[in-house]
Amino acid sequence: MNRRTFLMTTAAAALMPALASATQNYTPGLVDELLAEGKTVFIDFKTDWCTTCAAQERVIGGLLSNNPEYAENIAFVNVDWDNYADDDLSIRLRIPRRSTLVVLKGEEELGRIVAGTSRSQIQALMDTALTAAKA
Template sequence: MKRREFILLTAAAGLAPALAQAAVDYKPGLVEKHLAAGDTVFLDFKTDWCTTCRAQERVINALRSKNPAYNESIVFINVDYDEYGGSDFTRGLRIPRRSTLVVLKGEEELGRIVAETSSKTIQALMDTALEAATASS
């Protein structure tokens, strides 16, 4: 491995924990506030104990570290499914289970993935969010 590649990979690995913290934890009213402001919102319905959720999180963080435009343009919100799975918010979106990823803009759902961990599939959803976020800019 070349020295330059090693330095870049080391730096990217160091950013991964910071990116994980960049997602905001859901609280009632937060999503509505961002949608009203015109933001594109990426919702991650997850639990601490879910292995599929952890696999999705690793993919999301890796993609975010590779493409800073995701972080600049999309609001990432983690929704604790154990806490909010039975809430009006979650029921209103018809979230079937934890490990569900949803992209919203305005009053429109742009896409969703349920229990999928494929990097290609998750990247396609994130790209949909990025396109929506940058279309009006």
């Protein structure tokens, strides 16, 4: 294993506990249930083989580790794009591809990132979700 692979694997493994404990895996109807409960929902459309998705996951995990308010106030949902690309949720939200992040509150979409991996961009989306959740 080369050094870069080792470092990326180690960093990802360190962030997994924070991310795993804060997220739910999508099943049909879950997002609608969370929204009906009044929750702000951060949806991550991803696959396990997508490098952009992995980069987004590392950023999200790091932000969750640094600020517990995200996990305390926002419902994080992972949608497996390979299984749910043609699901009602993906179609209704017009999700163009994997590596798409969307924040919803009630009937409103508060923001979206498609294939973006910038820490500042993802943090801004998570901050938007946090602000809405606390309102």
